[in-house]
Amino acid sequence: MRTLSLTASAVIFLLVTAMPIRSAPSIVIGLDADMSSGSARSGEAIRRGIVLAIEEINRSGGLLGRQLKLVVKDHRGNPARGIDNLAAFGKMQNLAAVVGGLHTPVVMAELPHIHQYRLVFLVPWAAGAAITDNGYSPNFVFRLSVNDSLAGPFLVDEAARRGHRRFGLLLEQTAWGRSNYQSIKSALGVRGLHLANLQWFHWGVSTLADKVSALEAAGADAILLVANAPEGATAIEALAELPPHRRLPVYAHWGITGGRFFDAARENIAKVDLYFLQTFSFLDPPFPARAEHMFQLYQKSFPGVQSQTDVFAPAGTAHAYDLIHLLAQAVAKAGTIERAAVRRTLETLPPMQGLLKHYATPFASGHHDALGMEDFRLARYDRQGAIVPMGKPRAER
Amino acid sequence: MAGMETTGKGLSLRSRTLLQVLLPAVLVILAVGLWVRAVAHRTVQEEMGRRQSLHAKHIADIIDTQMDFIAAAAVNVARNDLIVNSLIDLTAREIYLPPFFNSLKIPGFPEAIIRMTDYRGRPIASNNWNNTGYQDQPWYAEVMKGHRHISVSPEIIRIATPIQYFGKTEGAVTVEFEPEVFRRIPALQSFSGRITMEDGQGRRLFAVDASPSEKSAGRADAVLGTYRHALPHFSDITAVYTPAVDAAFTQLEGLDNFMIGALVVNLLSLLSGVLLNARIVSAPLKRFAARITAITASKNLNAAIDEEGPSEYRTVARAFNILLAELQTSTISRQQLEHIIKEKTTALETAQHELVRKAFQAGRAQLSGMILHNIGNLMTPLKVHGDQLKSHDALKLVCHGKSILRELFKAQKTTGAPTEGSREMQLLTDLKRLMTFLNKVETRRKQQINKLNDQINAIDDLLILQQSQMATPLMHNEIEHLLPIVAGKVHTSTNNATTAMHREKK
Numbered sequence: 001m002r003t004l005s006l007t008a009s010a011v012i013f014l015l016v017t018a019m020p021i022r023s024a025p026s027i028v029i030g031l032d033a034d035m036s037s038g039s040a041r042s043g044e045a046i047r048r049g050i051v052l053a054i055e056e057i058n059r060s061g062g063l064l065g066r067q068l069k070l071v072v073k074d075h076r077g078n079p080a081r082g083i084d085n086l087a088a089f090g091k092m093q094n095l096a097a098v099v100g101g102l103h104t105p106v107v108m109a110e111l112p113h114i115h116q117y118r119l120v121f122l123v124p125w126a127a128g129a130a131i132t133d134n135g136y137s138p139n140f141v142f143r144l145s146v147n148d149s150l151a152g153p154f155l156v157d158e159a160a161r162r163g164h165r166r167f168g169l170l171l172e173q174t175a176w177g178r179s180n181y182q183s184i185k186s187a188l189g190v191r192g193l194h195l196a197n198l199q200w201f202h203w204g205v206s207t208l209a210d211k212v213s214a215l216e217a218a219g220a221d222a223i224l225l226v227a228n229a230p231e232g233a234t235a236i237e238a239l240a241e242l243p244p245h246r247r248l249p250v251y252a253h254w255g256i257t258g259g260r261f262f263d264a265a266r267e268n269i270a271k272v273d274l275y276f277l278q279t280f281s282f283l284d285p286p287f288p289a290r291a292e293h294m295f296q297l298y299q300k301s302f303p304g305v306q307s308q309t310d311v312f313a314p315a316g317t318a319h320a321y322d323l324i325h326l327l328a329q330a331v332a333k334a335g336t337i338e339r340a341a342v343r344r345t346l347e348t349l350p351p352m353q354g355l356l357k358h359y360a361t362p363f364a365s366g367h368h369d370a371l372g373m374e375d376f377r378l379a380r381y382d383r384q385g386a387i388v389p390m391g392k393p394r395a396e397r
Numbered sequence: 398m399a400g401m402e403t404t405g406k407g408l409s410l411r412s413r414t415l416l417q418v419l420l421p422a423v424l425v426i427l428a429v430g431l432w433v434r435a436v437a438h439r440t441v442q443e444e445m446g447r448r449q450s451l452h453a454k455h456i457a458d459i460i461d462t463q464m465d466f467i468a469a470a471a472v473n474v475a476r477n478d479l480i481v482n483s484l485i486d487l488t489a490r491e492i493y494l495p496p497f498f499n500s501l502k503i504p505g506f507p508e509a510i511i512r513m514t515d516y517r518g519r520p521i522a523s524n525n526w527n528n529t530g531y532q533d534q535p536w537y538a539e540v541m542k543g544h545r546h547i548s549v550s551p552e553i554i555r556i557a558t559p560i561q562y563f564g565k566t567e568g569a570v571t572v573e574f575e576p577e578v579f580r581r582i583p584a585l586q587s588f589s590g591r592i593t594m595e596d597g598q599g600r601r602l603f604a605v606d607a608s609p610s611e612k613s614a615g616r617a618d619a620v621l622g623t624y625r626h627a628l629p630h631f632s633d634i635t636a637v638y639t640p641a642v643d644a645a646f647t648q649l650e651g652l653d654n655f656m657i658g659a660l661v662v663n664l665l666s667l668l669s670g671v672l673l674n675a676r677i678v679s680a681p682l683k684r685f686a687a688r689i690t691a692i693t694a695s696k697n698l699n700a701a702i703d704e705e706g707p708s709e710y711r712t713v714a715r716a717f718n719i720l721l722a723e724l725q726t727s728t729i730s731r732q733q734l735e736h737i738i739k740e741k742t743t744a745l746e747t748a749q750h751e752l753v754r755k756a757f758q759a760g761r762a763q764l765s766g767m768i769l770h771n772i773g774n775l776m777t778p779l780k781v782h783g784d785q786l787k788s789h790d791a792l793k794l795v796c797h798g799k800s801i802l803r804e805l806f807k808a809q810k811t812t813g814a815p816t817e818g819s820r821e822m823q824l825l826t827d828l829k830r831l832m833t834f835l836n837k838v839e840t841r842r843k844q845q846i847n848k849l850n851d852q853i854n855a856i857d858d859l860l861i862l863q864q865s866q867m868a869t870p871l872m873h874n875e876i877e878h879l880l881p882i883v884a885g886k887v888h889t890s891t892n893n894a895t896t897a898m899h900r901e902k903k
Contacts, residue, residue, distance in 0.1 A: 038563035078484055078567045080515040105485045174486040202489075204481035204562050230563055 026069035027062075027337050029054065029324065030089040030098035032082055032110075033125075034258075035074035038203075038230040042102040042258030045313035046124050047072060049320025050099060052297045057324070063096075063331045068324075077102070077228075079109030086110050090117030096337040097122050097327050099320060102258050103228065104128030104148075104176035107141075114140050118339050120346070122327060124319035127151055127253065128179040132368040140343050142363050144323045144356075144370040146254060148176070151277055152183025152224075154376045155251045156191060158275065159222045166196040168220030168248065170211060170235055172227050173200040180226040180253060196220035205231060209238040216246055225252040229259025233268075240268035249273035251378075257313050262385035269381055278379035279371060280318035280356050281389040282308035290355050294321065309386035319371075322354040326362050326370070410682070411675035415668075422667050430660050437652050449640045453624035456592055457636035459584045461628040463505070464556070467572050468545070468630075470503045471511070471558040475570040480513060480560060483521070484567045494522040505582075509574040513560070516541055516567050531557075531571070540569045549596040549633050551576065551603075576602035590640035597633040681710045689717070698725040770860075795839050798832045 031050060033043035047070070054068040062068060071092070075082035082100070089098050090113070097120035100107055107126045114121045115136045123131055123143035132143045159167065169184060171177035177200065188195050197218030199211035212235065215223055225235055232252060239247050254277040262269065285291030298317070299305050311317065329352055331337055334345040347368075352359045362370045378390045408416065474480060479497065483490040494513070501524045503509045510525040518531035531537045536557070540546045543566045546557040555573045559566040576594060579585065585592055585605050594602040628634045685702065692700045698721050702714040805825060816822060 037565050076565050076567065077562070078516060079487060080484070080517070080519070080567075084517070103485070105487065109487050173482055173489060175488060178488070202478035202482035203485050204476075204478045206478075 024064075024066045025094045026067045027064070027331070028069050028071050028092055028095045029327070030085075030092065030095055031070060031072045031101075032075055032085045032089065032098055032106075033072075033101040034077045034103065034106075035072065037076040037078075039077060039102045039228050039255070039258035041229070041260060041313050042125050042316050043074070045258075045316030046099060046101045046320040048298070048302060049124065049317035049322075050324050052294065052301060052317070053321045053324030053328070055297065055301065057328050063328055064335065064337070066094075068096075068328075075106055077106060079106045082106040082110050083113050086113040086117060086119065090119060094337065095339075096120065096331055096342060097339075099124060099323065101125040101316065101320075102255070103174070104131060104179065105174045107131050108175045111136065111141070118343075120327070120339050120342050122323045124323050125258065125316045126176075127255075128176050129183065130175065130179060138340070138343060139368055140339070142323075142326075142346050142368045142370070144319045144326070144362070146277060146279065146371065146376065147369045148179040148253075149183045150373040150376070151253055152180055152185075153187035153190075154373050155224055155253070155277060156184060156187040156193060158378050159224070159249075159251045160191060160193060162222075162249075164222035164249070166194045166219055166221045168196045168215030168218060168223045169198045170208070170215060170223055170225045170227070171198070171200055172231060173202050176255070177226050180224075184224055201227075201231060201235075203228075203231065205234060207238060208235045209241065211235075212238040212242070212248075216242070216248060220248060223248045223250045225250050226255065227252065228255040229257070229261035229264070232256035232261050233264035236265045236268045236272050236274065240265075240271040244271070247272055250275065252276040254278055254315065257387060258316070262381055266385070270383070275378045275380055275390070278377055278387060278389060279315045279375050279393070281377075281379065281387060282311050282314050283386070284389045284392070285355070286357060286393065287353075287355065290353070294318075294355055309382075309384065314387065318355045322352075322356055322359070322370070325354065326352060326359065409675075410679050411672065414671050414675050419667060419671050423664060426660060426663050426667075430656055434653065434656050437656075438649060441649050441652065445640075449624050449638065450626075452588060452590075452640065453626040453636055453638035456585065456588060456638050457626035457628050459582060460579055460594065460634070460636055461630055463579065463582060464554075464628060464631050464634070467503055467506060467509065467574070468547075468556045468558070471556050471570050471572045474501065474511060474513075475558040475560045480570065481562050481567075483513070484515065484560060484562065490521060498522040498524045500524075503572065506574055506578050508578060509572050512571045512573070514569050514571065518569070521568065531569075537569070541566050547631055547633065549576075549602060549631075551596070551600050554602070579603055580605050588638065588640075590638060593637040593639070595635045595637055602634070681706045685710070685713065685717075692721070698722075698728065795832070795835050798828070798835060802828060802832060 029050060031043075031047055033046050034040055035043040035047070050070055054070055057063060058067050071089075073085035073088065075085055086098065089095055098114075099122045100110065101123065102125045104126045105128075107121075107123060108128060108130060110121070111131075111134050113119075119140060121141045123141060123145055125145050126143070127146040127148045129147055129149040132139070132141055132147065133149075134141060156167070167184075167188060169181065171181055181198070185195060187193075197215045197220055199208075199214055201208055201211060208231070212223070223235075223239075225232065227235055232255065236250070239250065250272060252274065256276055257278070280286075282291055282295055295308060295311070298311060305311060308314075326346065326349060327342070329349055330342050330345040333349070334341040336342070346363050347365045349359070349362050352362060356371070357375055359370060361367075375393050377393045379387050380390060382388045407413070479489065479493060483494050498511065498513070501511050503511070510523065510527075512523040512525070512528065512530075513521040514530050514537075515521055518534060518537040520528040520530040522528070536546050536548060540557045540559050543559050543561065545559070546555070548555045552575065553573055554576050555571060557569050557571040560568040560570060579594065580603055588605075592605040594604075596602055622639075624638045624640075626636050626638075628636065688702045692698075692702075701718045701721065704711045704714040704718070706714075805828070
């Protein structure tokens with residue numbers, strides 16, 4: 001009898017141990033970005049930041065005992081695709097949040113659907129002021145990126161600091177362009193600077209020579225450019241074709257770094273005095289130790305990167321990296337991936353040491369932008385196309 | 398019809414000309430005309446075939462150009478940066494696109510519907526109130542791969558062009574129109590015939606019919622056929638041209654009319670030419686005949702015909718005048734000639750008689766000669782025979798008898814003399830007597846033969862003499878006198894000789 005009991009126990013033990021352990025499903029983090037079109041580098045930069053953060057989190061045991069998993073969808077800068085992507089994400093189980101990036105028009109078009117599906121939408125790269133200041137309540141959009149309402153004044157200040165007083169605006173005819181127009185116009189007015197001329201252009205435009213000439217003819221001594229990589233290259237080409245004394249310096253929003261701008265405009269960039277907005281650089285990070293740790297992770301995950309200058313669009317990567325860690329904190333704090341709960345928790349996160357900054361209060365109700373103007377800095381391309389920051393962010397000065 | 402009347406038994410010059418010239422000429426002209434017509438028809442039909450084929454190509458080019466124009470319009474819209482930007486910017490889509498599309502017309506195709514759709518075929522903007530999309534249409538997936546799409550059906554022709562940004566297709570601009578719109582292309586109206594467009598399945602997309610072609614379409618199909626030409630840039634569409642046979646054959650009918658007219662004019666010209674020529678030819682001939690008739694009636698050979706008119710008539714008149722002159726000259730010398738002929742005739746008759754006489758004499762002499770020659774011929778064997786008689790038979794016999802006797806005497810000396818009274822002796826004696834007799838006969842015969850030979854030689858000499866002198870009439874009589882004499886001598890001698898020979902043989 002005893003033998004029979006032992007045998008039965010052994011059989012039951014074997015059966016139990018042989019049964020597959022049903023692990024908890026992964027927590028899904030969606031990415032809805034331009035992965036293949038004119039700003040594909042921005043999407044890839046964001047993806048790398050997310051991947052690095054997920055690897056770190058998963059290595060440390062995951063979230064709520066579950067692994068994190070990234071699902072990528074490509075909107076190619078097309079709002080229609082972005083909306084369809086959101087519809088797909090909205091139906092997805094175990095989705096904690098969607099990271100959406102570049103472009104502002106895409107995110108703006110997605111706003112109704114974000115709130116329809118009640119998706120926690122994290123923005124590492126899209127600067128339209130109305131993205132976070134969207135009027136939705138509850139607001140499911142959280143941004144760790146540049147806000148145009150701050151970018152405009154920052155660019156105007158930087159240009160004015162270099163002696164420019166009459167500005168020509170060359171803006172894309174999108175929500176992003178219009179967002180910047182409002183902020184720049186306001187900044188100029190506040191500072192008593194002059195808007196010499198305003199030129200709009202469309203996506204896909206083949207030349208901007210006439211518009212650049214119009215700005216120059218209007219007496220502008222500097223150009224404030226709001227463009228993505230393809231149209232930015234077209235604008236720089238138009239400037240480079242002018243005689244040297246007519247080539248106005250350009251202060252650009254950071255959209256030009258989202259694609260292969262340097263590759264398309266390498267020769268022309270050398271002829272034009274070009275500055276653009278950045279937030280983070282591995283070359284001069286605000287927290288070198290964190291940056292070094294991050295870079296080592298980067299090298300490990302993405303072979304072929306020899307130095308920090310090989311990291312393209314580092315701001316996008318850093319923003320996404322910090323955003324995922326903020327999300328992880330929110331999920332951990334909320335103890336659930338339920339979207340409304342996560343959204344609420346994001347507004348009440350404790351301080352966090354990030355790659356870019358120390359987030360004392362990353363988000364709050366009515367304040368869904370984690371970065372401020374103090375985190376901005378100007379940068380330039382070196383001859384190899386590396387983004388080289390110029391000075392420290394205001395926060396570190 | 399002056400000039401058509403017959404003269405005597407023959408036809409008039411005009412009638413003969415009409416019959417001999419006009420009829421063959423008409424046949425020749427008709428044959429040439431028919432041949433030219435056949436060649437012309439074949440040439441024209443070949444040329445028309447080439448032209449109709451070119452027309453079909455031209456029609457295809459026209460429609461192709463229009464299709465290309467529409468496709469280019471779609472491409473231009475799709476490449477417009479406002480359109481591209483409107484895919485991204487909802488504000489632009491809401492504010493700028495509607496008025497833009499409302500004003501969007503393709504020149505020449507105002508009813509063409511132009512639609513802008515997103516990457517899944519959902520409508521974004523259109524110039525038509527019925528802004529439907531193309532969701533779940535299989536062809537739209539091809540457009541989203543960056544390919545232009547053209548679909549053709551009898552109801553609608555659709556050209557869809559992708560809207561691309563940075564090499565990626567994010568939407569499409571589609572132009573739709575009914576094939577019937579091509580009917581209004583002015584250039585197609587200029588073709589006289591039926592123009593049909595067919596899709597890849599052979600379905601008729603539209604047709605442009607010129608009014609004449611309907612009623613003659615069957616004839617056109619039968620005669621000229623249909624000419625097909627695929628559109629160069631839209632191979633799914635074929636232009637089919639069925640030329641209107643009325644118009645196509647206008648050239649041939651015109652050619653026929655021209656040929657018939659030319660034939661009639663040709664015949665009339667020929668007829669006029671013949672009549673005029675007969676008139677020109679016959680009038681001087683009539684005058685010529687009248688003049689000759691007058692001369693004949695007057696028997697006045699001194700008269701002459703006026704040498705006037707064309708050179709041929711002048712030549713004839715001149716020849717006739719020369720003939721008259723010669724005739725007059727001949728009339729004068731005819732009497733002299735008759736006298737001379739008479740004299741000559743008399744002389745000729747005299748000479749003829751003399752000639753006959755001489756000929757008779759000569760013939761007789763010839764005949765005599767021939768007779769004498771024949772006599773001579775007869776004498777020759779006699780002479781030979783006489784010589785043989787003279788030199789051969791009897792002599793040889795005597796000699797033989799003598800040799801036998803000598804042999805006998807020799808034998809006698811050997812065998813001994815025969816005895817008297819013996820038979821040998823008797824035979825020897827008879828043989829001696831025979832030999833003696835033969836010697837006598839031989840002697841006599843020699844004499845006779847010599848005499849005979851003398852006579853034959855005399856006759857022979859006489860004949861030779863007569864023959865040599867035969868042509869001389871004067872010797873004729875002497876020969877005639879000699880002949881009977883010679884004949885008698887010969888006869889006698891011959892008879893004597895013959896008797897002697899018969900005797901000797903016995």
